[in-house]
Amino acid sequence: VVRQDCVSSEFLAEDHLEAVGHTCSLQDASGYENPSEIANLISAEKFEAALAIHLYKGGRLLQGSRIPFGIIFGGTDINEDVKHEEKHRVMGAVLEEARFAVAFTEKMKELAAAEWVCLYDYYRIPQDTENLRLFLLICGLRRVKDPLYLVDVFSEWHRREPHIHLVIIGPAVSWGFFLLVLIYVYSHRFILEIPQDDLHAAVKRCFAVVNSSVSEGMSAAILEAMDLDVPVLARNIPGNAAIIQHKVTGLLFTDPQEFVQLSKSLMNDLTLEREIVTKAKAYVKKHHSWDCEREAYQNLKSVGSTVK
Structure with missing residues (x-):
């Protein structure tokens, strides 16, 4: 105890x-x-x-x-x-x-x-239904990723609207914190780790990818979601704001209550969802494509060189 x-x-x-x-x-x-x-x-x-x-x-x-x-x-x-x-x-x-x-x-x-x-099936993502809304949070389970940040509001939201689900996917980085996450993610689903192909399939099936980190450099999960035509809702921190333009390529929230508000507006506005997905895909293609990055790294000539 x-x-x-x-x-x-x-x-x-x-x-x-x-x-x-x-x-x-x-x-x-x-x-x-x-x-x-x-x-x-x-x-x-x-x-x-x-x-x-x-x-x-x-x-x-x-x-x-x-x-x-x-x-x-x-x-x-x-x-x-x-x-x-x-x-x-x-x-x-x-x-x-x-x-x-x-x-x-x-x-x-x-x-x-x-x-x-x-x-049975505890760790499986719920099957598709007409009204199901899956929010996917992908992160290594450590405090800086703050995976519990939205759990309370999600629990309340899920009680009122059972078709709303939060799914957390990620490896245990700190076992003490991992056990804490398992205890408190009681209204939702948790998956420890899955192969990359299965992860991409899960992303494609979800309504939105969520980032609730306290600090980020550049979130690969956010960029991959953008590339896979999935909306992103991210905590408004410098690392996330550097790659997400609010209401253009994604949505930035400052607290859990605003997260719910923005999520509901996204669910009720198909035009906004399509615009965000389209512009996010274009942003990734322009700034983070494999071809552009490969060419940039191949052209590095000295320690003092910079890449934009």
Whole structure:
């Protein structure tokens, strides 16, 4: 059980979480009889998130928890506890509440998915429907990319309009922060990593690509989205503003509320969407095409040369 935006486990606390500034509290599940005891502990200590090892031994104590939590499968829960009807039922109920589940091997993941239907298709992007709106955020999971910046407003928006989805795709750069992201992306979808071809296919299927970074040099995800004829909504920071002209080649937002406002205006204005996509494609072709960049690099003659 943890506080201050962190999660903990016997082996993750020191190496991954406390190392990046979180405060963790380890609790032995055998010392507690029922969820109400853990609920009292959470309330008294003001814990903000939790991570349980073993789906039954630890997970059952977090049922009905008022804080987000995740589960790490052990061996006993998958290999032995599933054979007992009541334990199987409890573990399934825990998985329905958990924000994420971690399996250490592909085999363990397959065994778990075979037992509990709720684990199927969790990481797949929702299939196309007439009203579906997918917003895709592509980034390495580290604080400078700030992938949680829009989660609260997206959660509220998703509750009001269930066809709105946020999908986050990216590798875990910092494992402590990665676990934090898994806990808080509870109304949306998260995909750790996918091949580039699949990523481009996902971009083409989404409504817009989102960038919420605190700092950027030049976002490859933004340029690729522009090249793939997909609108971009990006946080208004110098790196993004350098390649996006607001309401011309993309949309720049200064806070989460403005993001929602701009997104709705884009969804309701097909003319604006087409103009942005067309001008963004032309911008990439003119300033960032492979041919132009290859020629520019080939023509570099000295350290003092500059390329525009």
